[in-house]
Amino acid sequence: MVETTGGGPQDGAAEVLDRPLPDGVRRKVVQIVADGFGGLTVAELPAQLRQYARFTPTRRAKFAGNAMAAALETDPLFRQRIGEKLREAEPELTGALDSGSPPPAADPLDVAAAAYVLRPPGWVKLVTAAGEEAQRADAERADEETRAELERLRAELDRARDHTRAETERLRAELDAAKKETDSLHRKLRSALADVKRGEAALRKLRGEMEAVRAEGQTQVSAAESETRRLKARLGETEAALEAARRAAREGRSVEDMRVRLLLDTVLDATQGLRRELALPPVSVRPAETVDAVEPGRMTPKDIAARALSEDDPAVLDQLLALPQAHLVVDGYNVTKTGYPQMPLEKQRLRLLGQLAQLAAQTGAEVTCVFDGAELVAPVLLAPPRGVRVLFSKPGVTADELIRQLVRAEPPGRPVIVASTDREVADGVARAGARPVASAVLLKRLS
Numbered sequence: 287m288v289e290t291t292g293g294g295p296q297d298g299a300a301e302v303l304d305r306p307l308p309d310g311v312r313r314k315v316v317q318i319v320a321d322g323f324g325g326l327t328v329a330e331l332p333a334q335l336r337q338y339a340r341f342t343p344t345r346r347a348k349f350a351g352n353a354m355a356a357a358l359e360t361d362p363l364f365r366q367r368i369g370e371k372l373r374e375a376e377p378e379l380t381g382a383l384d385s386g387s388p389p390p391a392a393d394p395l396d397v398a399a400a401a402y403v404l405r406p407p408g409w410v411k412l413v414t415a416a417g418e419e420a421q422r423a424d425a426e427r428a429d430e431e432t433r434a435e436l437e438r439l440r441a442e443l444d445r446a447r448d449h450t451r452a453e454t455e456r457l458r459a460e461l462d463a464a465k466k467e468t469d470s471l472h473r474k475l476r477s478a479l480a481d482v483k484r485g486e487a488a489l490r491k492l493r494g495e496m497e498a499v500r501a502e503g504q505t506q507v508s509a510a511e512s513e514t515r516r517l518k519a520r521l522g523e524t525e526a527a528l529e530a531a532r533r534a535a536r537e538g539r540s541v542e543d544m545r546v547r548l549l550l551d552t553v554l555d556a557t558q559g560l561r562r563e564l565a566l567p568p569v570s571v572r573p574a575e576t577v578d579a580v581e582p583g584r585m586t587p588k589d590i591a592a593r594a595l596s597e598d599d600p601a602v603l604d605q606l607l608a609l610p611q612a613h614l615v616v617d618g619y620n621v622t623k624t625g626y627p628q629m630p631l632e633k634q635r636l637r638l639l640g641q642l643a644q645l646a647a648q649t650g651a652e653v654t655c656v657f658d659g660a661e662l663v664a665p666v667l668l669a670p671p672r673g674v675r676v677l678f679s680k681p682g683v684t685a686d687e688l689i690r691q692l693v694r695a696e697p698p699g700r701p702v703i704v705a706s707t708d709r710e711v712a713d714g715v716a717r718a719g720a721r722p723v724a725s726a727v728l729l730k731r732l733s
Contacts, residue, residue: 307355307402307413308398308413310395311395311398311399311402311413312355314395314396314398314399315355315358315399315402315403316347316351316354316355317343317347317399318368318372318399318400318403319354319355319358319368319403320343320344320346320347320350320351320354321343321371321375322367322368322371322372322375323335323338323339323343323346323354323368324343325371325374326367326371330364330367331364332357332361332364334353334356334357335350335353335354335357335364338350338353358403365403365405368403369403369404369405372400372403372404373404376400379392379396379397379400380400380404383397383400383401383404383406383409383412384404384406388401388412394415397412398412398413398415401413597724597727598724598726598727598730599727600727600730600731602723602727603703603705603723603727603728603731604649604731606701606703606721606723607645607649607651607703608649609701610701611652611700611701612649612651612652612701612702612703613651613652613653613654613696613700613701613702613703614645614651614652614653614654614703614705615654615656615689615692615693615702615703615704615705615715615720616638616642616653616654616655616656616704616705616706616728617656617685617686617689617704617705617706617707617708617711617725618635618638618655618656618657618658618685619631619634619657619658619685620685620706620707620708620711620725621638621705621706621725621728621729622634622635622637622638624707624725624726624729625725625729635657635668638655639655639670639671639674639676640671641732642655642671642673642674642732643671643672643673643674644732645731645732646672646673646674647672647673652675653673653674653675654674654675654676654677654692655674655675655676655677656677656678656679656685656688656689656692657676657677657678657679657685658678658679658684658685659678659679659680659681659683659685677692686706686708686710686711686714689704689706689711689715690711690714690715690718693714693715693718693719693720694718696719696720698719699719701721702715702719702720702721703720703721703722703723704720704721704722704723705722705723705724705725705727705728706722706723706724706725707724707725707726
């Protein structure tokens with residue numbers, strides 16, 4: 287239905303579409319607006335469409351389709367501008383519409399969309415015809431799809447029938463085979479039942495024979511048990527007689543031995559009681575050791591100090607370590623920071639301990655190396671070398687205090703040598719009876 291207003295029957299703008307715009311035509315219209323959108327300035331666009339001015343035609347059609355369709359319908363000026371862009375893009379199609387004779391080979395949807403935008407006389411009929419054509423195309427397409435689906439379903443039905451027929455034949459063959467197998471199993475079962483009956487008869491016969499054998503065995507076992515009891519009684523009597531004979535011989539032989547042993551135990555008990563009463567210690571001194579004299583080869587740390595050697599001569603250290611049971615105590619970091627302070631602490635420790643191990647192997651002296659625990663940032667994982675005792679001072683205790691404790695722990699008279707440049711340490715260990723040696727002397731000896 288076409289309504290006209292005072293513009294006359296040739297004024298296409300007065301025509302009104304009395305039905306919704308077909309979907310196919312609407313998509314084409316939105317695409318035309320999206321393509322012509324970019325050729326307009328922001329001022330030429332309706333206010334509601336200016337936010338989409340920088341969008342691409344594809345994004346514009348996707349996100350602003352409804353807004354563009356509404357603006358095209360309600361804003362004649364915007365529709366006129368889009369129509370001008372369409373005339374520039376499709377001159378042949380728009381020229382044919384203006385002349386009133388659309389090209390017959392053109393797509394009806396394109397013709398209807400262009401007519402909707404340009405609004406030539408009779409555009410409503412073109413849009414309506416395009417919608418009806420699209421509906422007929424959709425109906426034909428649906429009919430074609432329905433026929434194709436029907437053919438597909440018929441083919442599937444034929445395949446299903448063939449499959450059912452083949453499956454029926456297979457099941458029938460399997461049923462026949464199962465019947466034959468059942469008949470065979472029945473025959474085997476009857477034969478097995480006959481065998482079972484014969485086996486039961488044989489079993490009853492064997493049970494009777496077994497009962498007879500068991501009775502005879504019970505009789506023989508009873509006779510054997512009676513004989514065993516008799517032999518055990520005779521064996522017990524024989525063992526009792528033998529034990530009585532042994533006891534009599536032992537008592538007759540050990541009377542004198544018993545008297546002598548009793549006397550010896552009495553003397554030993556009396557001697558031990560006397561030792562406990564007098565609290566006598568074990569004899570540790572021999573008579574020859576009470577004579578005052580000088581033994582050859584015996585020297586003390588003071589004797590070494592009195593010899594004509596320089597204090598920084600490594601020979602002093604060799605002579606000290608040659609004393610019997612000598613004990614060398616090393617102030618570790620004092621020595622390493624004197625000899626090679628530029629090395630990391632870990633490498634200082636490893637180098638010094640390796641040299642001390644060689645010194646201990648050469649001299650046979652006891653060697654203890656003391657490090658200050660305050661220098662550590664973490665527990666040390668260290669395997670001490672052979673012959674060297676490695677100690678770290680506890681928290682709150684310095685290495686100097688630990689060295690003085692080690693010196694005080696030694697018995698008076700034992701040669702103890704302390705290697706340290708610290709004057710306080712040297713004076714303290716000297717008062718305790720140890721012999722201080724400078725760290726430089728030890729370093730010379732190790733090198």
